[in-house]
Amino acid sequence: xxxxxxxxxxxxxxxxxxxxxxxxxxxxxxxxxxxxxxxxxxxxxxxxxxxxxxxxxxxxxxxxxxxxxxxxxxxxxxxxxxxxxxxxxxxxxxxxxxxxxxxxxxxxxxxxxxxxxxxxxxxxxxxxxxxxxxxxxxxxxxxxxxxxxxxxxxxxxxxxxxxxxxxxxxxxxxxxxxxxxxxxxxxxxxxxxxxxxxxx
Numbered sequence: 001x002x003x004x005x006x007x008x009x010x011x012x013x014x015x016x017x018x019x020x021x022x023x024x025x026x027x028x029x030x031x032x033x034x035x036x037x038x039x040x041x042x043x044x045x046x047x048x049x050x051x052x053x054x055x056x057x058x059x060x061x062x063x064x065x066x067x068x069x070x071x072x073x074x075x076x077x078x079x080x081x082x083x084x085x086x087x088x089x090x091x092x093x094x095x096x097x098x099x100x101x102x103x104x105x106x107x108x109x110x111x112x113x114x115x116x117x118x119x120x121x122x123x124x125x126x127x128x129x130x131x132x133x134x135x136x137x138x139x140x141x142x143x144x145x146x147x148x149x150x151x152x153x154x155x156x157x158x159x160x161x162x163x164x165x166x167x168x169x170x171x172x173x174x175x176x177x178x179x180x181x182x183x184x185x186x187x188x189x190x191x192x193x194x195x196x197x198x199x200x
Contacts, residue, residue, distance in 0.1 A: 002039030008032055012064040016077050022096060025119035027146040028111055032063050038074070040101070041163070042153035048140035049125050052133050054156050057101035057109035057123065076100065083108075092124060092139050109142065119145040155187045161196045 071078035096114035143149035
C-alpha cells in the first residue's frame with residue numbers, strides 16, 4: 001500500500017452507509033480499518049477485456065473528507081455522489097454500486113452493496129480505439145468479494161519493469177530502492193533473471 005494514509009473514522013463510515021442506505025461488506029470495512037492508504041500498485045485479470053486483460057485500479061478512494069474538509073475527488077462519499085450523474089450513470093445501472101477505485105484511464109472499480117449480490121466487485125473499462133486495446137466499453141464482474149479480489153491481485157510485468165527502472169540507478173542503500181527490491185522479492189521471486197533487471 002502507498003500513502004497518504006489516514007486512520008479509520010467510524011463516524012465517516014456510518015455517514016457513507018447512511019447516504020447510500022446500504023451497509024459496507026465486512027471484508028471491505030476491515031480493509032479500510034487496516035489499510036487506509038491511497039495507492040495499491042497491483043493488477044487484476046479481466047477475461048472480458050481481451051485483448052487487454054490486465055487492469056490496475058491503483059488509485060483507491062478514501063473514507064472521509066479530503067484535505068480541504070470536503071467530500072471531493074477520490075473520497076468514497078464524493079465519488080459516490082458524482083457517480084449518480086453523467087454519462088456512465090446513463091449507460092450502466094449503478095444502483096447500489098459504490099465506486100472504490102480507478103486508474104489513470106478513469107476505468108472504475110465498484111463495490112456491489114445490493115442485498116442479492118452484496119460484496120461482489122465489478123469494473124467499468126473504457127474502450128480505446130487502437131489495435132491491442134479494448135474495442136468496446138466493458139462492464140464486468142471482477143470478484144465474488146473483496147477478499148477474493150485481493151487474493152487475485154498480481155504485479156503486471158510491465159509495472160515491475162517500470163518500478164525497477166525508476167530506482168535501478170540509485171545507490172543500493174537508497175531507502176526507496178530497497179523498498180522496491182523487497183516488494184519485487186516478495187511478489188516476483190525470480191524477477192532478477194528478467195532481461196530488464198540484468199545489469200548491462
